[in-house]
Amino acid sequence: MIELRNIDKTFRSGKTEVTAVRDVNLTIADGEIFGIIGFSGAGKSTLVRCINLLERPTAGEVIIDGTDLTRLSPKQLRAARKNIGMIFQQFNLLSQRTVADNIRYPLELAGTPRAQADERVRELLALVDLADKARAYPAQLSGGQKQRVAIARALACNPKIILCDEATSALDPITTHAILDLLKKLNQQLGVTVVVITHEMRVVEQICDRVAVMDAGAVVEQGSVRDVFLRPQSETARRLIDPTYKEGSGLTLPPNTLRLAFTGEESGAPVISDMTVKCNVMVSIVAANTENIGGKPFGQMLIEMPHDAAAQQRICDYLDGRGVYYERSIPAGSGPAASQVPAAPDAQAVIESDIPNNEEYGLGKEAR
Amino acid sequence: MSPELIDLIVTGVWETLYMTLVSTVISYVLGIPLGVILYVTDAKGIRPNRVMNLIVGTIVNILRSIPFLILLVMILPFTRLVVGTTIGSTATIVPLVVAAAPYVARMVESSLKEVDPGVVEAARAMGSSVWQMIWKVFLPEAKPSLLVGAAISLATILGYSAMAGFVGGGGLGAIAINYGYYRYQFDVMLITVILLVIIVQIFQEGGLALVRKIDKRLR
Numbered sequence: 001m002i003e004l005r006n007i008d009k010t011f012r013s014g015k016t017e018v019t020a021v022r023d024v025n026l027t028i029a030d031g032e033i034f035g036i037i038g039f040s041g042a043g044k045s046t047l048v049r050c051i052n053l054l055e056r057p058t059a060g061e062v063i064i065d066g067t068d069l070t071r072l073s074p075k076q077l078r079a080a081r082k083n084i085g086m087i088f089q090q091f092n093l094l095s096q097r098t099v100a101d102n103i104r105y106p107l108e109l110a111g112t113p114r115a116q117a118d119e120r121v122r123e124l125l126a127l128v129d130l131a132d133k134a135r136a137y138p139a140q141l142s143g144g145q146k147q148r149v150a151i152a153r154a155l156a157c158n159p160k161i162i163l164c165d166e167a168t169s170a171l172d173p174i175t176t177h178a179i180l181d182l183l184k185k186l187n188q189q190l191g192v193t194v195v196v197i198t199h200e201m202r203v204v205e206q207i208c209d210r211v212a213v214m215d216a217g218a219v220v221e222q223g224s225v226r227d228v229f230l231r232p233q234s235e236t237a238r239r240l241i242d243p244t245y246k247e248g249s250g251l252t253l254p255p256n257t258l259r260l261a262f263t264g265e266e267s268g269a270p271v272i273s274d275m276t277v278k279c280n281v282m283v284s285i286v287a288a289n290t291e292n293i294g295g296k297p298f299g300q301m302l303i304e305m306p307h308d309a310a311a312q313q314r315i316c317d318y319l320d321g322r323g324v325y326y327e328r329s330i331p332a333g334s335g336p337a338a339s340q341v342p343a344a345p346d347a348q349a350v351i352e353s354d355i356p357n358n359e360e361y362g363l364g365k366e367a368r
Numbered sequence: 369m370s371p372e373l374i375d376l377i378v379t380g381v382w383e384t385l386y387m388t389l390v391s392t393v394i395s396y397v398l399g400i401p402l403g404v405i406l407y408v409t410d411a412k413g414i415r416p417n418r419v420m421n422l423i424v425g426t427i428v429n430i431l432r433s434i435p436f437l438i439l440l441v442m443i444l445p446f447t448r449l450v451v452g453t454t455i456g457s458t459a460t461i462v463p464l465v466v467a468a469a470p471y472v473a474r475m476v477e478s479s480l481k482e483v484d485p486g487v488v489e490a491a492r493a494m495g496s497s498v499w500q501m502i503w504k505v506f507l508p509e510a511k512p513s514l515l516v517g518a519a520i521s522l523a524t525i526l527g528y529s530a531m532a533g534f535v536g537g538g539g540l541g542a543i544a545i546n547y548g549y550y551r552y553q554f555d556v557m558l559i560t561v562i563l564l565v566i567i568v569q570i571f572q573e574g575g576l577a578l579v580r581k582i583d584k585r586l587r
Binding site: 052054077078079080081082084086088090091092093094095096097105106108109137138139150153163 | 484486487489490491492493494495496497500504505508509511512583584585586
């Protein structure tokens with residue numbers, strides 16, 4: 001179990017101080033795949049480096065299976081790190097070593113006898129499906145192959161935890177999918193705890209059990225992936241799951257937009273067609289995507305309703321009747337201040353759950 | 369050209385190669401540890417140590433700022449202490465090493481700085497000790513760059529060795545000075561210069577060919 005207690009990390013260069021992580025409390029259970037998501041600069045990479053003390057927290061405790069790593073001697077810390085594998089966005093393989101020798105590196109550190117190390121390297125190569133690349137050098141491999149080598153290397157000493165720092169951000173979507181599948185498989189087969197740092201919601205969707213959302217160094221929301229998806233509590237989470245949101249795009253959705261979230265069987269049913277017929281309204285589908293969360297289909301859709309309040313009321317009544325989650329969408333790309341903007345008066349009736357104020361973003365707050 | 373002169377030049381070539389290669393080897397034996405210390409004890413290194421870094425850095429800088437010809441004369445007593453004489457090619461090796469080792473230390477340091485910080489971070493995350501980092505990460509990963517540096521150092525040391533000809537060192541430099549400068553035999557000087565150019569070319573191209581062969585990133 002990983003317990004982060006009151007973690008602060010401040011970087012000081014000359015007279016300027018930058019707080020990358022502030023008062024983070026997280027508990028990650030054994031065998032869990034835990035996501036930490038946020039936009040660039042949210043402090044998630046610094047936070048994950050606090051788990052193996054690549055960055056020493058300015059304050060707070062990092063407790064892994066009951067041991068506070070911040071209190072260990074350098075030697076004890078090196079031993080503890082052998083139980084925590086890590087993979088990186090840029091793979092970070094030793095460029096002058098073959099694939100097999102890269103995987104052998106942690107075994108060399110551990111002083112594993114040659115024959116035993118050879119055997120272990122063979123096992124690991126088979127596990128990540130790269131047996132034929134044993135003698136290749138990293139420069140001869142594709143990105144996905146390099147990351148698989150890095151995963152095999154991280155697993156060499158049977159760690160209990162694997163930290164993934166934007167491990168798929170340098171990969172194309174298909175390779176990303178394959179790497180995430182591999183991580184999921186390893187989690188299920190070996191029971192290894194996986195901590196995934198990412199800025200991409202689809203990564204969290206595909207493999208994580210629980211997720212913490214970070215903004216400006218703090219965890220603003222955490223809970224099961226499903227809960228955070230269906231009922232995002234924070235502005236950051238909303239922006240991360242908004243299919244139309246692009247950083248810096250400045251796109252603003254009209255105020256009469258609804259976000260519909262479908263779970264289970266509903267996503268297969270023709271809700272929108274049925275709704276337009278039964279309510280006698282026309283809606284525009286602004287954006288839509290369907291994801292697979294924890295094996296269950298999940299879809300979300302942004303629809304633009306007519307300005308007519310009566311029509312909007314009919315839509316909401318219909319959705320209530322169907323039991324479909326819906327909520328008013330935050331205007332995308334309008335920045336953090338958006339949550340302070342009052343909703344347009346004609347839309348009040350359709351707001352199913354109020355947008356939380358920033359004060360409500362309590363640390364460690366569970367999403368509903 | 370007289371047979372004596374040809375003999376003299378052949379001997380000069382061997383003396384030059386002897387001085388340059390032996391000095392380079394000794395300079396690297398001293399320079400690699402110094403370069404590693406500079407890199408590892410740097411404020412951003414894996415084992416920051418301000419005092420150590422300052423001491424080694426200052427000595428390296430002082431030795432590097434003395435012009436070679438002056439250093440050569442300045443350390444004559446030290447040279448006599450080490451090899452028993454101040455003339456000939458073996459005596460020249462002493463000042464060559466004193467001048468080149470600090471230069472090599474900086475070359476090594478700069479090669480180590482080129483090692484991908486991500487790889488260093490990964491090695492730290494895996495629980496590597498300082499020694500393991502040095503032997504298994506820094507030096508192997510920097511090997512191609514270290515070899516490029518060695519080829520450059522060889523050419524520099526060769527140039528220094530020619531200067532030693534002024535104060536009784538051996539080799540092609542001494543021949544060029546004695547015949548070309550003191551006796552106005554420009555043809556002899558020209559031949560030695562051409563030979564020096566050829567030797568530098570061989571070192572440089574040979575070094576780069578070796579780097580292309582061993583650098584696993586270029587595949």
